[in-house]
Amino acid sequence: MKRIFTVIAALSAAVSSFAQEALWSNVQVESPVVNEDGTVTFRYQAPKAVKVTVSGDFLPTRKMETPHGTFDVPGVAELREGEKGVWEYTTDFKVASDMYTYSFNVDGDNIIDKNNIWVNRDISTLTSAFIVPGGRGDLYTIQRVPHGTVSKVWYDSGTAGFARRLTVYTPPCYNKSAKTKYPVLYVLHGIGGDEDAWIEQGRAAQILDNLIAQGKAKPMIVVFTNGNISQEAAPGANATGYNRPTTHLPQTMEGTFETSFPEIVKFIDSNYRTMAKKQSRAICGLSMGGFHTLYISLNNPDMFAYSGMFSAAIGVSDTSISPIYQDFDTKLATYFSRKPSLLWIGCGNTDSLYQANVDFIAKLKEAGYPHEYYENEGGHIWRNWRIYLTEFVPKLFR
Amino acid sequence: MKRIFTVIAALSAAVSSFAQEALWSNVQVESPVVNEDGTVTFRYQAPKAVKVTVSGDFLPTRKMETPHGTFDVPGVAELREGEKGVWEYTTDFKVASDMYTYSFNVDGDNIIDKNNIWVNRDISTLTSAFIVPGGRGDLYTIQRVPHGTVSKVWYDSGTAGFARRLTVYTPPCYNKSAKTKYPVLYVLHGIGGDEDAWIEQGRAAQILDNLIAQGKAKPMIVVFTNGNISQEAAPGANATGYNRPTTHLPQTMEGTFETSFPEIVKFIDSNYRTMAKKQSRAICGLSMGGFHTLYISLNNPDMFAYSGMFSAAIGVSDTSISPIYQDFDTKLATYFSRKPSLLWIGCGNTDSLYQANVDFIAKLKEAGYPHEYYENEGGHIWRNWRIYLTEFVPKLFR
Numbered sequence A, B: 001m002k003r004i005f006t007v008i009a010a011l012s013a014a015v016s017s018f019a020q021e022a023l024w025s026n027v028q029v030e031s032p033v034v035n036e037d038g039t040v041t042f043r044y045q046a047p048k049a050v051k052v053t054v055s056g057d058f059l060p061t062r063k064m065e066t067p068h069g070t071f072d073v074p075g076v077a078e079l080r081e082g083e084k085g086v087w088e089y090t091t092d093f094k095v096a097s098d099m100y101t102y103s104f105n106v107d108g109d110n111i112i113d114k115n116n117i118w119v120n121r122d123i124s125t126l127t128s129a130f131i132v133p134g135g136r137g138d139l140y141t142i143q144r145v146p147h148g149t150v151s152k153v154w155y156d157s158g159t160a161g162f163a164r165r166l167t168v169y170t171p172p173c174y175n176k177s178a179k180t181k182y183p184v185l186y187v188l189h190g191i192g193g194d195e196d197a198w199i200e201q202g203r204a205a206q207i208l209d210n211l212i213a214q215g216k217a218k219p220m221i222v223v224f225t226n227g228n229i230s231q232e233a234a235p236g237a238n239a240t241g242y243n244r245p246t247t248h249l250p251q252t253m254e255g256t257f258e259t260s261f262p263e264i265v266k267f268i269d270s271n272y273r274t275m276a277k278k279q280s281r282a283i284c285g286l287s288m289g290g291f292h293t294l295y296i297s298l299n300n301p302d303m304f305a306y307s308g309m310f311s312a313a314i315g316v317s318d319t320s321i322s323p324i325y326q327d328f329d330t331k332l333a334t335y336f337s338r339k340p341s342l343l344w345i346g347c348g349n350t351d352s353l354y355q356a357n358v359d360f361i362a363k364l365k366e367a368g369y370p371h372e373y374y375e376n377e378g379g380h381i382w383r384n385w386r387i388y389l390t391e392f393v394p395k396l397f398r
Helices: A002-011 A017-024 A204-213 A256-271 A288-299 A328-337 A354-367 A382-395 B002-011 B017-024 B204-213 B256-271 B288-299 B328-337 B354-367 B382-395
Strands: A040-045 A052-056 A062-066 A069-073 A075-078 A086-090 A098-106 A109-111 A119-122 A125-132 A149-157 A162-170 A184-188 A221-224 A281-286 A306-310 A342-348 A372-376 B040-045 B052-056 B062-066 B069-073 B075-078 B086-090 B098-106 B109-111 B119-122 B125-132 B149-157 B162-170 B184-188 B221-224 B281-286 B306-310 B342-348 B372-376
Touching (some): A184 A256, A204 A382, A256 A288, A281 A382, A288 A328, A342 A382, B149 B256, B204 B221, B256 B288, B281 B382, B372 B382
Parallel strands (some): A281 A306, B342 B372
Antiparallel strands (some): A052 A075, A149 A162, A149 B149, A162 A221, B040 B086, B052 B075, B062 B069, B098 B109, B149 B162
16 A cells, blocks of 8 residues: 555646645545435535535525525535534435535635535536436436547637637447438527536536437437637637636627527538438527527528427517517517427426416417427426436437 | 626526625635736635635645655645635746646635636646746647647447547647548556546647647647546546545556557547558657556557657556566667657656656667657646647657
């Protein structure tokens, strides 16, 4: 064992106090731990702390009053201090199989779990993540099935005037034959998100790998765009540095991204072996991306046969901003006159956008426009968006 | 402004206390900040903390005594508490242009900078990172130049018995023509690292993009392998979960990875437009990866025309473990008899492996074997490995 330490120490980069601590500390803190009885234990070492809590979507939500309205936020649980300053909390309930995110609060200070290397970024916020296996969570886990390739790809955006980044998933079989062509699904993120969001929090590559392996989804190319046209790429992957966009609305929902969308489709059709026709193209998105999906579909009625709106931000558009938002009813009529294969709408029943979605469904029903509606519990959260993707993808390209 | 907050709040996922705090908190903590005078300011909000320090490789190193020897570790500086519990430290020196990593210590608790979304993973340790622009750091920054594609690709490893992950960089021009073939550079990580290391900490994609844009490097495919043959992929990207390998030596430096290396070369030659010949192949690696580079090169003298050893872990092999480590002198003679284009060795003068590298150079000199040696200041750190890659790449495929 001594030799092992010596070798690791000698070969480890001498840049991190963390690494040194991990090597020579006597305290091994494991967190989080999914226990055999289905509960989950969280631990945090903070010998001088007075109060440590954990907050995350594995706990029931609570209401938070703000000057801007009441919002659902994750519940909070207190950790208790044990030996060597290691604080601990175990849920008093079985945590259902799923993917969850959480953070600690140490004496008022919100921080991620330093013992968990899975760090999740949402907007510019970091949280820690874990998966409870044995059910839905297995779909979000890397399994020993054939894996697609996930690539960070740059396209020259004539609209933006600079190169912008996409994430592209090609299915496991993509390189088996140089001739086979594939249908393409475009997947759009929510406000503040970027081309990483669906891969990181959405677990889209795992969902695709697993659904394809189970024969539930057709092999397809999946393209994850960046909906903020003023941005090259996710924070940290652009020439303007590691900017935090939190309190600034990105350049989006003003029409430019939607108007420029065909240049992305053209790029993909030029650089991948795609079936470049409406019947082999789908688009979907969450929240703002659902809003984008709607207007891109309506303004390009011959481009996508399948459209999916997940907790879509319907009704927040200002028609004066861009022609793309105008003549809604006419465009809707034209869209349906071209007989799309599927307009799919998913929403949670406590989502703040629930009523807007219900109203839109009523409008579709009244006009006799065919659509599918999927309603489930919960709000405007990634747990639901992963479910919607899992429901939507098997319906495509049949 | 109120509308902006409301829209963001309504459309943000209700999963993060961080996000809520960021939206409604009055304190805007910006950290780190590279100041106009060349100093750098670090801030951390912790109203109840008694002591906050920052440690990182932007500070001069200090010696740390351990039961296993004396090691260089990063220096430490104290932050002072200001208004609203925001602690602050500004360097009293100009920080040279480069990429750095750091972490805070709050009352004995090592944590990353929660205000910096750039989180770096080394082995299973998280640190925060930043770049000081204006010099060498610019080479590690995403510039507005053509970008290559970075892909996570899985190959079936006959040796391991399961699929394993590679990171593959294809140059910006790769899709311009369906016929052009490219040379390939294989880049290996150090102990505990994985196929993400050179992309994340090594900034290899940025280095390649920028050197190619400047005309200093030939367009090439670059393959980043995972040197732990028992692993499918980086922690978090394998079917066995988010395991932390810190205190376990991976299955490596026992011959299997080196022996199986040709299966990776075969996969790349089968799936990319490569110039599949010795003159168009290069290999390099840091620390353990330098050790791998040496033995892969010696045991496959007709495979690579260029080999680069960066702070290589020379001399830690046990020849009894694998035939691949045996008959060193004979293999070295055979290797040089096939006239490789370049054996390049880089090492820092305070590296704990410095003497081993100097001894190896002496051995090469005595035998009259041609090689290039690059020595600089500093130790076994990423700052040096990025420099070595930057020096090595322009010499390839000329």
